Amino acid sequence: MHIDTRLVHTGRATADQSHAVNPPLVRASTTLFPTLQEYKNSYHGRVFETLRYGRSGTTTTFELQTAMAQIAQSETCIATASGLSAAVAVLAAYAGPGKHILVSDGVYGPTRIFCEKELVALGTTITFFSATDDVEQLILPETSLVYIEVPSSLTMQMLDAVTICSAAHQRGIPVACDSTWGTPLYFDAHALGIDLSIHAATKYINGHSDVMLGLITGTHAHLDAVRIWCDRSGSHVSPDVCWLALRGLRTLAVRMPRHQENALAVAEWLCTHSRVKQVMFPVLPSDPGHALWKKQFSGGAGPFTFELQSCSEAEFEKFINALNLFGLGTSWGGFESLVMPVIPHYLRALKTQSDAGRLVRLHIGLENPDDLCADLAQALDR
Numbered sequence: 001m002h003i004d005t006r007l008v009h010t011g012r013a014t015a016d017q018s019h020a021v022n023p024p025l026v027r028a029s030t031t032l033f034p035t036l037q038e039y040k041n042s043y044h045g046r047v048f049e050t051l052r053y054g055r056s057g058t059t060t061t062f063e064l065q066t067a068m069a070q071i072a073q074s075e076t077c078i079a080t081a082s083g084l085s086a087a088v089a090v091l092a093a094y095a096g097p098g099k100h101i102l103v104s105d106g107v108y109g110p111t112r113i114f115c116e117k118e119l120v121a122l123g124t125t126i127t128f129f130s131a132t133d134d135v136e137q138l139i140l141p142e143t144s145l146v147y148i149e150v151p152s153s154l155t156m157q158m159l160d161a162v163t164i165c166s167a168a169h170q171r172g173i174p175v176a177c178d179s180t181w182g183t184p185l186y187f188d189a190h191a192l193g194i195d196l197s198i199h200a201a202t203k204y205i206n207g208h209s210d211v212m213l214g215l216i217t218g219t220h221a222h223l224d225a226v227r228i229w230c231d232r233s234g235s236h237v238s239p240d241v242c243w244l245a246l247r248g249l250r251t252l253a254v255r256m257p258r259h260q261e262n263a264l265a266v267a268e269w270l271c272t273h274s275r276v277k278q279v280m281f282p283v284l285p286s287d288p289g290h291a292l293w294k295k296q297f298s299g300g301a302g303p304f305t306f307e308l309q310s311c312s313e314a315e316f317e318k319f320i321n322a323l324n325l326f327g328l329g330t331s332w333g334g335f336e337s338l339v340m341p342v343i344p345h346y347l348r349a350l351k352t353q354s355d356a357g358r359l360v361r362l363h364i365g366l367e368n369p370d371d372l373c374a375d376l377a378q379a380l381d382r
């Protein structure tokens, strides 16, 4: 069955009882059991998949997890409180004293900080690697996980996930990937060999800028340690959030092609502007990551970065403040366009970049691209 059909029909099993299209929103701290035997049985089922206690989810949570597992063509899915908490759960589950984790150096900033500050303090060694490093050479006997993100946050660099997976799998090491940018629609993570796929569902999966949510897909075997870690650390997602995300998910296959089309139109327009030094967007044939993008993705998303010609901070401020259609704020994946200055702290991969050029991250929403280009044009003229 095609993914657009699956997006519509999965995760609706409990809707039958109420004769509604959507599954009911079930809020609960206590789950009640009719008999002692059923109460006992609940503790034999898998946590976050079995009714037990509100913390481990209600039927609304399970509907979302089932839908996401089917959409990503994976065995199972665990929902967490945010995209960052999903990344943290995966990393923490595979970390431990004496263990070694390989992490691609362009990962989402807070993910990198978790590795540097928390995992290292707990006795795990972290090696950050770049797109040009040979991962096979960096694997140690104590390596427990390879963690990547494609494309890298903000710098938009591509990695070859297939090569990395085959190097890791040869040594029996699982690979986790932050797949937020591509979504299951454009990035078939498990088909590429990725074992644990992480999504900040806050972004496109919910798609309406109004919830925080993380989703992790993979096999039961690969997610076992993650599930245990989530259970022991009190991980929980509100059923309200799961209900909203299920509603957002239904239109993913309609929203994404429009984000792609609009982002490409705006990126191409920016490439021709005299005040723009470079546009970092692997969907552009001129981008150094274009071939790898084409090999691994079936489409492109709305966020990309561009560099302005050198300008003063005051000029930069004028440009950002003059934008009318681009909201100034963190995050992306909603229906609306956003702008954000790129904080150089996270840009270790671009150490050689001159300070004079200023990096801007855009998220291209569902507006008409002509209006977006016109807005950028008037702001760049300031």
Ligand SMILES: *Cc1c(COP(=O)(O)O)cnc(C)c1O
Pocket: 082, 083, 084, 085, 087, 108, 149, 153, 178, 180, 181, 200, 201, 202, 203, 212, 213, 214, 331
């Ligand atoms: C936003 C984002 C996250 C974090 O998700 P939150 O839900 O905001 O915690 C993780 N990875 C990537 C690539 C992101 O863009």
